[in-house]
Amino acid sequence: MTRDALARSRDFDRRGAAWYMDRAVTLFVFVGGISAILFIVGIFAFIAREGFGFVFTEFDAGEFFGSIAWRPTSMIERTYGALALIVGTASITGLAMVVSIPFSLAAAVFIGEFARGRTRETLKVLVELLAAIPSVVWGFIGLSIMNPLIIDTFGVPIGLNVLNAGVILGLMAAPIMTTIAEDALKAVPDGYREAAEALGATRWQVIRKVVIPAARNGLVAAVLLGVGRGFGETMVVLMASGHAINLPDSVFDSVRALTATIAAELGETAVGSEHYQALFTLGILLFAVTFAINLTADVIVRGIRRKGR
Amino acid sequence: MTTAPMELFAGTPRNARDHRVEWLVRTLLGMMTALLIVPVVIVLALLVVRGGSAISWEFLTTPPVDGMTAGGILPALVGTVWLVAVALVASVPVGVAAAVYLSEYAPDNWLTRSINLAIINLAGVPSIVHALFGVGAFVLFFRFGTSILAASLTLAVMTLPVVIVSTRESLQAVPRAFREACWNMGATRWQTIRRIVLPNAVSGILTGIILEVSRTSGETAPIMFTGAAFFLPFLPQGVLDQTMAMSLHLFVIATQVPDAPDALPFGVALVLISMVLAMNALSIGFRIYVRGRKKW
Amino acid sequence: MVAGIAPNGAEASADAPPKVVVQNLTIRYGSHVALHGLDLSVRRNEILGIIGPAGSGKTSFLRALNRMDEFIPEMEVEGRITFDGRDIRRVRNVYALRSRIGVVFPLPVGLPLTVYENVALAPRLRGVRKGSELDEIVERCLRRAALWEEVKDRLDSLGSLLSGGQQQRLTIARALSQEPDLLLLDEFSIAVDPVTTMRIEDVLKELKHEMSIVLVTNLVQQARRLADRTAFFLTGEHVETSDTARIFSGIVKDPRTHDYIEGRFG
Known part of the structure; x- marks a missing residue:
């Protein structure tokens, strides 16, 4: 036997470079996987962030869904019928x-x-x-x-x-x-x-x-x-x-x-x-x-x- | 609907009438398939006929002149290369990481299902919504302004599913027995992935990346407000510059430059579609080549 | 401890502390119990034969020794297994543990690497970089697995494209390249012709001077030829373990063992 068994069993407690590398990669790919969720949530968050100002003020569901008058640039009366x-x-x-x-x-x-x-x-x-x-x-x-x-x-x-x-x-x-x-x-x-x-x-x-x-x-x-x-x-x-x-x-x-x-x-x-x-x-x-x-x-x-x- | 086949087909031997119906259906379906493909082939041929005369070495290597009614497409070509390259740099590492996670690590739980659903939705959200996201996030919130960086990141998010899906598929094509053999030898998961799984999936990943190049170079809506400009007489110098792009250039020439000669927009369309289809064909050819090479 | 380690060439000794001690081991796959309440030890420098009909829990036992339950969904392990006195559930670096246990399963797996790289992989993972040293390990392991003569001129061809019997010997060579001190073999001769089986059996007899070997086999006579002690498993139950010579001369504690050896069932 070339290596002493006792010495080798000490490796059981030693977490070498390979062990830490594996941990790091696990974390990295996990973040990659989660990113898909982050992006889809991010998409909603960012368009909501820009759009909610309108939704909570000017937005009128009756007009939005019921009127055909899409006149966002009208000088007289702006309407947002979609x-x-x-x-x-x-x-x-x-x-x-x-x-x-x-x-x-x-x-x-x-x-x-x-x-x-x-x-x-x-x-x-x-x-x-x-x-x-x-x-x-x-x-x-x-x-x-x-x-x-x-x-x-x-x-x-x-x-x-x-x-x-x-x-x-x-x-x-x-x-x-x-x-x-x-x-x-x-x-x-x-x-x-x-x-x-x-x-x-x-x-x-x-x-x-x-x-x-x-x-x-x-x-x-x-x-x-x-x-x-x-x-x-x-x-x-x-x-x-x-x-x-x-x-x-x-x-x-x-x-x-x-x-x-x-x-x-x-x-x-x-x-x-x-x-x-x-x-x-x-x-x-x-x-x-x-x-x-x-x-x-x-x-x-x-x-x-x-x-x- | 759920009746057993036994009852459905009992007492229906193949007779002459069945064969006539069979032939008829087959012909009809074949014709409908042809109707789906042939018009598009004719249209592509029309692009070649009407746009071919515009294409020359000069067309590819000079900028547009005279209010874009003459000259070439150099800034648009170069701009598309910039946009695609930066988008790849951003999306390939994230996409490959996500695919490795899903294929090699992810347990079958709600989080993994959510990730898969998110991927489907990233691919399904309208491109103009991605554009709005790009404006809200990259142009305004992260203050990249309208720039190659903002446009490319928008494209990267949008085409992320392409990389993830094709990479995951090629990782999963590597038999599990190889992984277990490696783990049994005391290899860590990462050592197994690096030495066995990735080397055998790399061609599939490359196929996916080429596919992404093809997709990215044709997209228009996501870059309209995030970094692509109607007209810029010079080439971009860095990622914070705006740029022209082939796809937007086609839109602009076709809709905003009424006095452009007929061959000009057709020429631009022809170059764009040649780029996209060449990339796609390359990806398909590569895939077929890889499939033909047996490694186990 | 140190004094207890069998010196090179020593025969299996009941005095030295065992290599592996298994206490009250139960293995489940979902609701199915594959192995129930196993107590068993593997001594230093012995070949422990495990016989029993299909579905008796032999393979599950090998899997538990290498902590394969970590990547087999549904597999649950209860009980205590020690390796050199260490509880294998509690080692901080499971990879170091696995690297000291070589496993060979019935279905041969040639990795999609060259023949050379198949055998050089484990040495590379433990940090061997020198070409000459790798060459030496590869040749030694391939020779021991009785494969060297057949592949020495095509070490650069893909290991996964060798014939089934060659892949099995490649798998054995790969297990040896780990320089294990415990070797687990699960019906290794299924994919190998009888002549090669005999050659490998001879190698195993030599190898036990360097390591402990657990040999799961469906061939009762193979256990008789090779094993120092033989354990009999039946539908998840450990029926008995005894010196091979005793068992095969009819001295059994349980009549079912005798029936199985005589080929009355299984």
Whole structure:
């Protein structure tokens, strides 16, 4: 024996450099982990800090949610009716979902259940690349390509409207929804498929009666996250919706969205002014709604996981 | 919905009608998938056709002139590099640390669930809300002013989930048996992470970082009020300077400069999307390459 | 204490204080009790064989010795284990404790490092930096694990890509590279061919001059060939421990031991 056992057992009490290093790293990565919580709390705290001045003074829930008069810079009477902005956001997001839900679910089923081998890999890479296109480029496409296209096709005077922003937003949200939906389908154990196929069911029968019901929660979560994504998108609705305060009668009307209002007006307000605080109040609303959407999606997904166990 | 497969398919042998339906559904779904992809490919082709003529060496290496109706995009390109670089310096260490915590240390408790929920929300909060946060926190509270630092930190917070999620995934791909073998030899957790886990996850982490570069360079709303300027004829000298950026430059040219020649905004869009997609393709290619290399 | 430590080459001695003393050890996984009220000691320079059918708590016992409950969720350990007279729950540096205990589990784990680095890892962790010293340790450990001849020309290939039997011997080499004074082997021969098993068994007989060895085995004859004493576990109960020669000549305290050795169950 080269080393005396007694001497070595003294090491049991000695915490060397490795021990302290391990402790330090543990603390460091713990702080890193906690930081995500700190940031999300920080986001709320800082927008609330700037916006609460308005919420507790000028804010009138009846006007905010019931009036379409968003006149923060009026000389005569400033009003902060956000109804038109809410409706604008809702109409664009709604149309975007009409466009993207069927297509992205179809694409998810096709890629996840029908496509095989190289086709499947290629489609997955393409979808991933589509998801990477920056929103400002999508907005530019709405402005410079969709706009004239809509004017020519439908003979309307202006092509920057609900239709334009909705379709663009739909195309933009679709790849993300496709990816999440495909993940949900993939989470269905192969045993389910094999059992049904062994009974002589065709692939489509298996998908319709076994896979989709089993993946339902994940698919709902995918749709929800798509809604959240559309709801919070800024550059597309700023550039392609026409940015007019208006309750739309048809998809050819221009509208204005909550996000776009902040983006367009924040640069022109004085820090701490009523208008500035009102814009942060819109931010609080956006934060609250997306937080609720994400929370719901998370609860739904967690639901399937628990059932799966 | 919960009926057993037995009952669902009993007495439904594969017949000609089933096969026709199968073929029909398959074709329909395939066409819908194509409809999702093809228009975008056409649009991208249009960008190339209409913007290609604007692009030249001079376009990339000179600043805009004549009220941004002519000249190049150099300050915007350089500015985007600054913004991305500073954002990476801030977010990669924090993101990797968070991922290491979640993958290697975090017990299954309420705190870990809260962290995961916070990550989902960081990714889901609208970019304009991140912009408001950036203004409230970095520009005003920490007094960085509208600067590269403030804009990059805003971007860093926003894209933190990208780093965390991809790093965590690649850490978790390293089998647990390796860790236990190491711990059993008397290695500390950190020694195990440093010698076994991280070296085998580093390519996955790199993939995530490239993805973050791609995401960061395309973002517009978060930098609008925190550090990006409409027009600056000179290049930034430090992190407390303002800067132009490719994404905002596209927005400005497309919406605020009506007399710009048609090819100019298309050229800017083409350069921006090429940068973003090239980064993304690099990340995907790297991922496929890494997956093909078997280490266990 | 010092006088009690067996000098190099000494046979197992009942007089010297034991290497490990286990008192009233109970191990649970959630509500499942894997091992109940175990009292047992491991002497210096002996091979202690542990036999018993699957699910009798043999592996759990090894895990507790190395304080693996710290990273196995649900695993709870009660009772007292001393190592060189020290309560292992109370050592301030658990890593120092683990570094003196080598473990080999039935599923071989070649770390995704080169063959060389697999064996050099433990020496590096305890601060060996000199290349020549590392070379020497790597070669000695690989030779002892009967792997050197097969891998000496590809020390730079990945340990995790060796065959199952080679990975098992690599795992043994890695355990030896810790220079342990307690070696825990859990059914090491599962992934190894019979010839190699014999070679490793010969090595173990030599190794016991330098360390204590606990050999969990599902092969009763392996215990008979190697162990100085043999313990019989059955569904979490420690039935008995006795000199191997006695047990195998039919002198048992509990008839179940005899039945098991004779292959009547398990």
